Amino acid sequence: MMMVCEPGLVDDSDLGGLASPMDGKKFLQAGEGSYRWRPFAHVTENGLAGNPARSNVVKGEKMLEAAAEAVARLICGPETWALPNDLRLDGTGGVPFRDRNTNR
Numbered sequence: 001m002m003m004v005c006e007p008g009l010v011d012d013s014d015l016g017g018l019a020s021p022m023d024g025k026k027f028l029q030a031g032e033g034s035y036r037w038r039p040f041a042h043v044t045e046n047g048l049a050g051n052p053a054r055s056n057v058v059k060g061e062k063m064l065e066a067a068a069e070a071v072a073r074l075i076c077g078p079e080t081w082a083l084p085n086d087l088r089l090d091g092t093g094g095v096p097f098r099d100r101n102t103n104r
Contacts, residue, residue, distance in 0.1 A: 001060040001063050001064050002060070003055060003056065003057045003060045004057055004060040004061050004064055005060075005064075007057075015052040015053040015055065016051075016052075016053035018046060018048050018052050018053075019048075019050070019051040019052065019053065020044045020045065020046060020048045020049060020050065
């Protein structure tokens with residue numbers, strides 16, 4: 001995607017030498033059967049994930065287009081803006097909830 005957005009910032013003289021194997025599952029593990037977010041700087045030494053030798057402008061354009069379409073679907077999708085259902089029961093767990101019918 002950088003080859004499309006900022007081609008002057010891409011040094012493509014040795015993309016194969018920049019490959020950075022990443023074990024995403026091991027990286028995200030935080031214990032048995034659980035995962036957590038971690039900063040990208042903890043994934044890679046050089047800011048790259050995967051094999052940049054397989055990168056090209058056409059792939060970058062396709063990825064940017066797919067991302068833009070996904071964001072547009074999200075923004076335009078009525079389900080994104082639909083009000084959630086309030087499933088609380090009155091007095092659930094001893095916490096006093098406002099009565100939906102009387103607003104008390």
